[in-house]
Amino acid sequence: MIKAVESAAPSREERLKAGIAFCGTCAKLQNSLNQKDGGCLNAANRSFSQTYGCQFTLSLGILNTIRNAVVIMHGPIGCGFCSTANVGMGKAYKQLRDPSASGLVWLSSNLDETDVISGGEKKLKEVIFYADKEFRPETIIVASSCVPALIGDDIDSILDDLQNQVTAELVPVVCEGFKTKLMATAYDAVYNGILKKLTKYPNREEHLTETDLEKQEREYQIKRTVNVFNVGSMSRADELEIERLLTALDLNVNFLPCYSASEDFSYALEAALNVSICGTHDDYYLKYINENFHIPYLIDTIPIGRKNTDRWILKIAERFGLEKEAQALIKKENEILEESLVPFRNNLRGKRVFVSGGEVRIIATAEVVQDLQMELVGLKGHHIDQFVKPVFESLKDVDDIYINIATQHPFEQVNIVNRLKPDVIIIHTGSGNITAKHGLPVFPLYGPSYNYLGYSGTYEIARRLNRIMKNSQFNKNLSKYRALPYKKEWYEKEPFAYIKEK
C-alpha cells in the first residue's frame, strides 16, 4: 500500500528543527545539536539580514537540469529570473549526460494585478497548453511561487484537471519562498513534486517467456544496482569518479535527480540501495521510497576528502557484503593518492584556511584542508541540522574552531575573516564581490565543471588550491582600490551581535 504524498513538503525548521543563525565554537555547536530539537539553534534569526536563496530559486537548481522538460514559473514575471544564468551552461551540462539534450526552456505565467485579485488559474492553463503544443516535452514542471500561494491557487487540482488534455506529464512543485527561512526546504519541495507524479514503477514489457536463468540475471542486476542521489553542484567528472569507485565493486550505478529524464525516476525503483551524496538533500525522498517501495537507503557522509570517501564506500559495501573488496580498493586508492599529495603539502602546510558554504560540504572540505596539513581557522555553514554529524567525525581537534551558521550573510563573514586572518578562503558562490575584497586567494567550494568528489577530487582540490595560492593579485588590487560596504563600527562588534533568539 503506497502512502499518499502530502500536498506540500513541510518547512525544514519544522520537520528537521534546522537552524540558520549561530556563532561560536564547533564544540558549542555540537552541544546544541545534541540537545532536543537542536537546542537554541532552531528559532534563532537576525535583526539585520541580507538576501539569500529561497526555496523557489533553489528548487530551480534541480528542476532546470531535468531533461526533456519545460519549467513553468507560476508567479509574477520576476520569479525564476535567476534561470537566465543557466541558459548556456545548463545545456552543455545536460549534453554531458545526453549529447542530444536540448537547452533549458522556461516560461513565466506572468501573474499581474488582475490575477492577484482573480486567481492565476486561467493564466496557468494557457501557459501549460502553450508549452505542451510548442515544445512537446515529456514533462512540464510547474514551480509555484509566493503569489499563487497567497491568492490560493490550488496547483495540484489545476494540474489534475488538465492532465488528460495534454501529452506531457504535469508535475507540480509547490515552493513558495515565504514559507521557510531554510532554503534547503527546496529539496523536499522538488522531491514532493517528483513523488506525486514521477515516482511510479516503470511500464516494462512483459516477457511472454522468460527462462529461470533470464529471470535470475534480471533480478541479480537489480540486486547490484545503486542509485546515487547527486546534487546540482556536482560535475560530470564527479559522477564519473563515483561511478569508477562503485563499479570497481561490481555495482551498477544510476545518478539522479539532477540531469535525469523523467522516466529515470521510474527505473530507479528497480534498485537495491539508494545512496545520498549529501545528507542535506535527500532524506525526504529516500525515507518515502523506503517505506513505500521498500528500497533501503544510506544517508551518511559525503564522499569529499579521503576519510569521507573511505567511509562512504565502506558503508555502501557493507550493504552488499563487499567489505573485503572495498577495503582493498580503499587501500590501493589511498596509497596512490598519498604519494601524489606530497608536493602540494609542502607548499600548503600551515596556511590558514576559512571554509564557507553548505553545512555538509564545508565540513568534508575541511577534512581535505587538514589532510593537506593546512590550518583550519574557521567555518561558515548555510544552515545546520543533524545531517552534519557523521561528517564532523572526519575532523580532528575542531572543538575550539570558530563556526558561523548563516545562509550567505557576508556581513558576518567579513567580521569573522577580519578576526581570523586566514591565508585563503574556500567559499560557496554568491558573495564574490565581497570576498574578493579580503584581498586573499579564493577557492570555490564547488563547481559544476570541476572534480571535487572521491579520491581524484581530493587530488584536484589540492592541485587547484595550490595553483590558486600562487597568485592573488587580482583580489589584492580590488581590496586596495574598492571599499567594502560595511561601517568600521561593525568590525568592532561581535559577529553574533545581530543574531536574536526568536
Added chain:
Amino acid sequence: MSKYVDRPRFGCAMAGALGVLRAIPRAIPIIHASTGCGYNVYNGTNAGSAYLGGGYCGATSTPSSNIIEKEIVFGGEDRLEEQIKTTLEIMDGDLYVVVTGCMVEMVGDDAESVVKEFAGSENPPVIAVPTPSFKGNSYYGYDLLLEGLVKQYIVPKEKKEVRTVNILGILPGQDVLWKGNLKEIKRVLQLIGIKANTLFGEGETLQDIQHSAVASLNIIVSDVYGSLTAEAYKEIHEIPFIRTALPVGYLQTEKFLREIGGYFKIAESVIEKALESERDIYFDYVERIADIYNDVDFQRYSIVVSDANYAPSVSEFLSDELGWLPQLTVITDFLTEQQKQKLERRFEAYASGLKPTVRFDTDTSSVRRYLKDTWELDSNQRYYDSLGPSVILGSVFEKDLSDEFKYPLITISFPVTNRVIMNRAYVGFNGGITLIEDIFTTLVAGR
C-alpha cells in the same frame, strides 16, 4: 491583461529598480520582500547583463527583510523598521532606498510611512519606492525608482542651467552596454557645448542625481521608456523633456546632435565643426574594412531581436551604414498599441529604401516562426534563393536559432551571458565603430 512569457528577457520591477541602485555609487538598497527576491534578481542580472556583478553592496550583501509566513499573516512593517535601523548601523552609504516585493505589497505593508520615522535624524536619507512586481517588469521598475528619486530626493532648483541636460531611457543592467552608452552620449553632447548629466555614468555620484534639477531639458533616448520619471521632473522641477531614438552609429548620431542642437538653438557652424571632426575619425576607421567587406562580400541579411530601444536603431544602422539587408526585426517588450505604432514608424524611412518585417512578441520561440514566415521555404526546387548569408543580432536566447539556421549570432541585448561587457558602447559615433568591430570580428573569427 498580460500574457505568459516564453523565456522573459527582463526581470521584475524590483530587478529594474535594483539595477538603478546598483549603478548609483554608495546607494544602499533595502529590500522588503521574501527571502529569495534579492538573490533571484542578482543572479538574473549578473549573468544576463554580461557579468555586471554585485558591485559595492549587491549580490548577497543586499540588505533584505527576508519576510516569512509570520510577517505575511501579521504584517511586515515592524520587521522593516528593525531592518532599516540595523542597516543604518551596519551598511556604509549615503542614501538608503527601500524597494518592495509582491508579498508585502499584497498584505498592504506601508513602507513609505515606515521610512518617515527615520526622516530628519542625523542619518543619511532613507526613502521608500514601492516596486510591486506583479505590476510590471524591469523597464517599469527603472522608471519607478527614478521617479521615486525625483519626487523624494532630488533638490529643487529654481534657476536652471542653460544647455545642461539629464539623460533618461538607458536602463542599467537591462541595457547591457548602459555605462558605455551613457559615456558616449555625454561625450557627443559635449561636442556641441551641451553638458549632460547621465545620473550614474562614469565619475558621476549621488550628488549629480541630487542636483539634477538644474537641467533645462531631459532627453529620453528611448521612444517608450522613462515616462514616469520625465513627467515627475516636469511637474515638480519644471524640466521639459524630449524623446529621441537611441542613436547608433554616425548617421543617427548626426541626426541626434542636430535635433538637440536645434532645440538649444546652437549655431549651425558649431554643429558642423563637431560633425566634421567626428566624421573624419569615424570613417577613417570604417575605411579599414572597406577591403575585406568588398573583397569577400560581407553583405548579410540581418535578423534583429531586441528591445524597443535597440531594435529600431540597430536595424537602421545595419541597413543604412553597413549596407545590409534587414529582413526581420522582433521587438521583445510588452508595449501598448500606441507604442507599437510609434516604433513602426522608425522603420519607414531607411536611406536604403528597405524595410524589414517588424514583429512585436515577448516569446522567445516566436522568433523562429516569424523567420520561417518571412521567407519562402525551401521546397526542394532545383534553384532556391535562400535567406543567406544572414546574421542574427539578439540575445543569448537566440543561440538555438543561430545553431539551427547556421546564422552567426552577435549578442547585443539582455540576456547576454556569453560575453563580458565593460565600457564598450553601441550608441554614438564610438558606439558605431564598436558595433562594427563586434559584428565583423564574428565574421572573421574562423580565419
